[in-house]
Amino acid sequence: MKQSQFLELLRLTKISLSEYINWGEEEVFKMPFAAIAAKRADILKPETDIAAENCLAAKNIPPKELRQKENPAENLNQEKQLEDLKNKLNSCRECPLGAGRLNCVFGEGNPNADLMFIGEGPGFDEDHSGLPFIGKAGQLLTKIIEAMGFSRAEVYIANIVKCHPMKEPSQPESRGNDRPPSELEIETCKKYLDMQIDIVKPKAIAALGASALKGLFPKEEKTISQARGAWLKYRGVALMPTYHPAALLRNPELKKPVWQDMKAVIKFLQGIAK
Ligand code: SF4
Structure with missing residues (x-):
């Protein structure tokens, strides 16, 4: 050197x-x-x-090529299945969010990722770009992913709803117009997230924030503060709930528990790679 x-x-x-x-x-x-x-x-x-x-x-995780599924055709197939689903959702208007959105924010990343992040829904920046987690909270998520030793391209990032939940849907050009998705919107859109999970087949999921937790586990009575740090299972995949990066921007003291949760995810992935 x-x-x-x-x-x-x-x-x-x-x-x-x-x-x-x-x-x-x-x-x-x-x-x-x-x-x-x-x-x-x-x-x-x-x-x-x-x-x-x-x-x-x-991290004691084997190089990517060793982690690829055995049949390369399956990887191509995963990419194609995600592309087909994305094309379908570009014209979806099944729930009220379809009327006001500028772009359907399908999700992005490695179709064969070991780790998947699931957030609440697109915000202003994501609605304008069509890409998930690119605003301030998204930039913080990128830092978290990189601190874990991954790049964004190595993981898969999606949201529980694909279109921008707005307080005033007729004003997509206004900042500060975000709101959490409603139960109806989550219930209508969640099947598409389920399809993404079934195609990507991640080994672990990190669910970001209260809406993601409640959306995936409607019967869960714990708050995100109570549920974070303990493994759950969703569609057969180990799932770690933690705070949403936007909450960390409001309260930097939450960085430490989030990092603890992400260390548990790294340890889990190390364990199953052996
Ligand atoms: S949020 Fe989901 S179900 Fe609703 S319109 Fe968008 S893609 Fe369709």
Whole structure:
């Protein structure tokens, strides 16, 4: 490694270390921050994905190609099934949200992801772009994903409803017009999320926030504060409820419990990869 590369690696390691401290991590020296810094910089051997492999090795999760399902045709099929479903939902008006939305926000990511994040629903930025979690809360989710050692492209991100729930649906150009989805909207749209889960077949799901928790488990009486940190099961997949990134923007003290929950997810994925 050249001296300039080594210095760059040190600089990125320092940034990663600061981020872990910022997340309330008390055992930073057990975390794969150097490998994650290397992955971000991609400076060790740009012509291969060796930095990413280092990062996954640090978590004891096998490299991606070893995690691919045995039949490559199945992977292509997953991509095609998701594309077909997305095309179908682009013209969906089954629930009242279809009338006011600018774009159907289907979801994005690796069709064969081990880890899936499920949020509440699109907001202003997502409605305008058609992409999930790209506003301020989404940028924080990206940081969480990267602190876990993944890139956004390696996981799958979706919402419990695909269209923007607005207080005033005739004003999609207004910011601050968001509201949580209603029971009817969740009940109508949830079957499409179920289809996404069945196609991607993740090994673990992180459910973000109270609406995602209540939407997936209507009989759940616990609040998100009470339910977070304990594994549940949804459609046969291990599911970890935690706070929504938007809640962390309002209350940074919630970063620490979210990071604890995400560490449990990493540990779970490490366990089943062995
Ligand atoms: S929220 Fe779901 S069910 Fe409602 S219109 Fe959009 S895609 Fe269709």
